[in-house]
Amino acid sequence: MIRYIHANDLDAFPLLKRTMFTDRADQFRNRLGWAVTVDEAGEERDDYDALNPLYVIWERADGRHGGSMRLLPTTGRCMVNEHFLHLTGGVRIESPLIWECTRFCLARETEPGTASALMLAGGEVMQGFGVEHYVGVFDSRMVRIYRRIGASPEVLGSQGDGREKVSVGLWGFSAEAQARVAASAGIAPGQSRAWFEAAFGAAPARVSAAA
Amino acid sequence: MGYVADTPATDGLLERLEQAKALEDLQTISEALRDRYRVDHFVYHWVSAGGEQYGCGTYDAAWVQRYVDKGYLRIDPVIQGCYQRFHPVDWKRLDWSSRAARAFRRDAIAHGIGNQGYSIPIRGPNGQFALFTVSHNCDDAAWEEFTTAHRRDLILMAHYFNKKALDLEPGRSPEAAQPLSPREVEALTLLAVGYSRAQVAQTLSISEHTLRVYIESARFKLGAMNTTHAVARAIARGSIVV
Numbered sequence: 001m002i003r004y005i006h007a008n009d010l011d012a013f014p015l016l017k018r019t020m021f022t023d024r025a026d027q028f029r030n031r032l033g034w035a036v037t038v039d040e041a042g043e044e045r046d047d048y049d050a051l052n053p054l055y056v057i058w059e060r061a062d063g064r065h066g067g068s069m070r071l072l073p074t075t076g077r078c079m080v081n082e083h084f085l086h087l088t089g090g091v092r093i094e095s096p097l098i099w100e101c102t103r104f105c106l107a108r109e110t111e112p113g114t115a116s117a118l119m120l121a122g123g124e125v126m127q128g129f130g131v132e133h134y135v136g137v138f139d140s141r142m143v144r145i146y147r148r149i150g151a152s153p154e155v156l157g158s159q160g161d162g163r164e165k166v167s168v169g170l171w172g173f174s175a176e177a178q179a180r181v182a183a184s185a186g187i188a189p190g191q192s193r194a195w196f197e198a199a200f201g202a203a204p205a206r207v208s209a210a211a
Numbered sequence: 212m213g214y215v216a217d218t219p220a221t222d223g224l225l226e227r228l229e230q231a232k233a234l235e236d237l238q239t240i241s242e243a244l245r246d247r248y249r250v251d252h253f254v255y256h257w258v259s260a261g262g263e264q265y266g267c268g269t270y271d272a273a274w275v276q277r278y279v280d281k282g283y284l285r286i287d288p289v290i291q292g293c294y295q296r297f298h299p300v301d302w303k304r305l306d307w308s309s310r311a312a313r314a315f316r317r318d319a320i321a322h323g324i325g326n327q328g329y330s331i332p333i334r335g336p337n338g339q340f341a342l343f344t345v346s347h348n349c350d351d352a353a354w355e356e357f358t359t360a361h362r363r364d365l366i367l368m369a370h371y372f373n374k375k376a377l378d379l380e381p382g383r384s385p386e387a388a389q390p391l392s393p394r395e396v397e398a399l400t401l402l403a404v405g406y407s408r409a410q411v412a413q414t415l416s417i418s419e420h421t422l423r424v425y426i427e428s429a430r431f432k433l434g435a436m437n438t439t440h441a442v443a444r445a446i447a448r449g450s451i452v453v
Binding site: 006008052054072073074075076089090091092093094095096097098125128129130132133135154156170172197200201202203 | 299303304333362363366417418430431
């Protein structure tokens with residue numbers, strides 16, 4: 001299932017929390033060879049994890065992390081504006097209508113629909129919170145995955161080669177893309193909505209005027 | 212509630228906000244916002260990293276005093292649900308199940324706050340936190356129509372309010388306006404001289420999607436609600452020359 005958890009609520013999900021940060025170490029340090037910081041417990045974190053981001057997490061049936069991404073508003077400190085201005089045409093992207101999506105991570109043995117489920121959840125956030133665009137940082141392997149699930153970003157710029165290649169890209173929202181991603185994830189739109197509402201509260205059922 | 216289709220609902224109010232010279236001006240602007248949007252209340256509330264609070268808005272003074280006296284800050288589900296968050300919150304989605312929260316809600320409604328509310332949390336620099344709230348008394352359908360129609364404006368307005376409040380904070384020198392990057396200046400200049408978005412995108416060799424994001428970003432830095440407004444402001448500030 002999809003969980004939406006702010007950093008300061010992660011402690012309520014100890015297994016999910018630990019496996020998310022160890023899977024991040026596995027992906028970004030071991031598989032991609034990025035110069036990330038991994039602590040003695042084998043967990044990867046950076047400065048932005050300390051800013052109470054919103055994590056969108058695919059939780060597997062056994063309660064472990066299957067994949068995740070990290071959302072922050074571009075009106076505050078964020079990675080794109082502090083480290084990747086050279087990939088955005090020098091534009092400091094800053095608006096409450098644009099959020100940053102970073103640390104898109106997939107566990108080694110997760111279900112095939114995980115990336116799609118995360119993108120679907122990203123769409124829920126856009127619709128639920130009035131976010132019009134994401135600006136994201138991702139590795140080159142993700143370009144193919146995004147294309148396959150029907151949610152390709154528009155790449156603003158890239159640096160590095162091979163495994164170390166990092167790109168900055170943009171996503172907008174479209175109902176068509178959302179439908180493609182839902183189909184690719186094998187998740188019914190109603191289910192996706194229910195997970196969002198489980199995290200952020202359900203709107204009460206509409207009461208008719210006659211009631 | 213009245214809706215204005217084409218002109219920004221905040222027509223003229225953003226200018227007043229930008230020209231505000233003192234925190235008291237934010238009070239009169241929140242009253243004007245309430246009248247403009249035809250809702251019961253607009254409220255802006257901030258808490259600095261040091262715990263100092265400042266608020267302005269249209270709640271009855273008796274309610275504000277009662278809120279403080281009763282220690283409602285610790286009970287109010289809106290505060291609990293918005294603190295350390297950065298997404299807009301419809302009050303209906305919060306957890307009102309505790310006895311204390313239900314009693315608080317009854318008291319708030321009795322003081323004319325309304326049965327509906329929508330709050331936008333803002334994370335400012337250095338631990339500053341603010342909440343921009345609109346509240347009203349109406350049924351769920353009317354409220355959903357209102358928040359759907361105005362969510363975007365409310366989010367932007369919340370951030371512009373906070374920028375201004377930070378500028379006016381005693382002892383703080385106003386931050387220089389965030390300069391536009393050359394790319395943003397180019398994009399706005401071309402729009403100002405009448406290029407269509409497609410033509411601007413082609414001229415700058417970027418996609419229209421990228422252009423939209425650059426314009427959105429420039430618009431926010433300029434404190435504008437729409438692109439026309441952003442172009443006008445950029446010209447007025449001398450950021451672009453046409």
